[in-house]
Amino acid sequence: ITPGSVSVMGLMNDKENVVQLLIDEDILQEDYLACHPCINTSSIKFKTADLLQKILPEINHSPIKVKL
Numbered sequence: 001i002t003p004g005s006v007s008v009m010g011l012m013n014d015k016e017n018v019v020q021l022l023i024d025e026d027i028l029q030e031d032y033l034a035c036h037p038c039i040n041t042s043s044i045k046f047k048t049a050d051l052l053q054k055i056l057p058e059i060n061h062s063p064i065k066v067k068l
Contacts, residue, residue, distance in 0.1 A: 007036040008051065009044075012059045021056070021063040028052075028065060 001010040011019060027033065027048070034045040046055075056063060 001038045002040065007038055007040075008033075008055075009035055009038050011056070011061050013038075014059075014061070017060055019061075021061055022066050023063045024068045025065050026068075 001007065001013065008021065011021060030048055032045050033048045033051055034043050036042060037044045052063070
């Protein structure tokens with residue numbers, strides 16, 4: 001991921017699970033989530049359920065739900 005970029009997709013580079021993902025509970029209520037695909041000049045949109053049920057388990061990360 002390039003300097004200045006922040007993305008949930010960057011967790012795939014965290015092989016040792018050092019980074020903890022915090023997700024605001026309001027975001028989890030939305031059907032879709034948008035983020036940068038590890039470069040801040042593009043964006044992608046996918047189902048929030050896919051993030052929680054497919055992407056995060058595949059990269060061995062579990063989110064912590066928070067209220068901001």
